[in-house]
Amino acid sequence: MKGTxxxxxxxxxxxxxxxxxxxxxxxxVPLKDIEKSLNLSRGCTSYHYPTKQELFIDVIxxxxxxxxxxxxxxxxxxxxxxxxxxxxxVDNIAKAMDRLSQFVMPEANINGMRAYMSLxxxxxxYYPGFHQMLSEIEKNEMAQLRQVVVKAxxxxxxxxxxxxxxxxxxxxxxxxxxxxxxxLRNGLDVNSLREQLYFIYFLIKNK
Numbered sequence: 001m002k003g004t005x006x007x008x009x010x011x012x013x014x015x016x017x018x019x020x021x022x023x024x025x026x027x028x029v030p031l032k033d034i035e036k037s038l039n040l041s042r043g044c045t046s047y048h049y050p051t052k053q054e055l056f057i058d059v060i061x062x063x064x065x066x067x068x069x070x071x072x073x074x075x076x077x078x079x080x081x082x083x084x085x086x087x088x089x090v091d092n093i094a095k096a097m098d099r100l101s102q103f104v105m106p107e108a109n110i111n112g113m114r115a116y117m118s119l120x121x122x123x124x125x126y127y128p129g130f131h132q133m134l135s136e137i138e139k140n141e142m143a144q145l146r147q148v149v150v151k152a153x154x155x156x157x158x159x160x161x162x163x164x165x166x167x168x169x170x171x172x173x174x175x176x177x178x179x180x181x182x183x184l185r186n187g188l189d190v191n192s193l194r195e196q197l198y199f200i201y202f203l204i205k206n207k
Contacts, residue, residue, distance in 0.1 A: 010048040012038060018059045019103050022115040026056060026122050053126065060123045060130065067096055068137045077144065082152035086197045094190045114183040142168055158204045
């Protein structure tokens with residue numbers, strides 16, 4: 001299991017496990033089910049992932065932490081207006097949600113956002129150090145947003161009287177609140193999220 005073939009097998013195991021962990025609790029996903037669905041031997045699975053926890057951690061690294069790290073990455077952040085940042089922010093979230101939908105079977109009638117948030121809660125429980133890593137990613141995202149807000153104030157795009165820190169927190173809370181609300185319904189409505197951010201924007205925009 002070396003080289004390209006080994007890498008492909010590992011990726012296939014990880015992807016199959018991700019689908020399982022999205023819809024079931026960690027404790028309810030036996031390795032034998034993953035092996036059976038892929039027609040793999042225990043030896044093959046163990047070569048790549050000696051334990052279920054190691055497999056789970058790799059799933060979380062690839063499908064949650066890495067996604068969160070790149071979701072709002074931008075090479076030209078310094079040149080973005082706040083309005084452009086909002087659009088990029090929502091567009092990147094939409095791309096992440098589209099990618100997630102590829103792993104949630106439509107016929108299973110599963111709310112993708114709810115499944116994803118449930119997986120994050122499982123990671124808090126079964127992945128040592130996950131909370132600190134996710135917190136660091138969120139901290140960096142907040143710092144990134146703050147840079148954009150400060151630039152928008154200096155450029156006269158939005159009112160300079162706005163409390164920068166409170167505005168950044170408010171924008172973050174809109175996303176978290178919308179995600180939670182929609183997780184209880186039919187999944188994150190990115191168009192509605194965009195409307196909420198536009199509403200905030202036009203309240204603080206310079207006339």
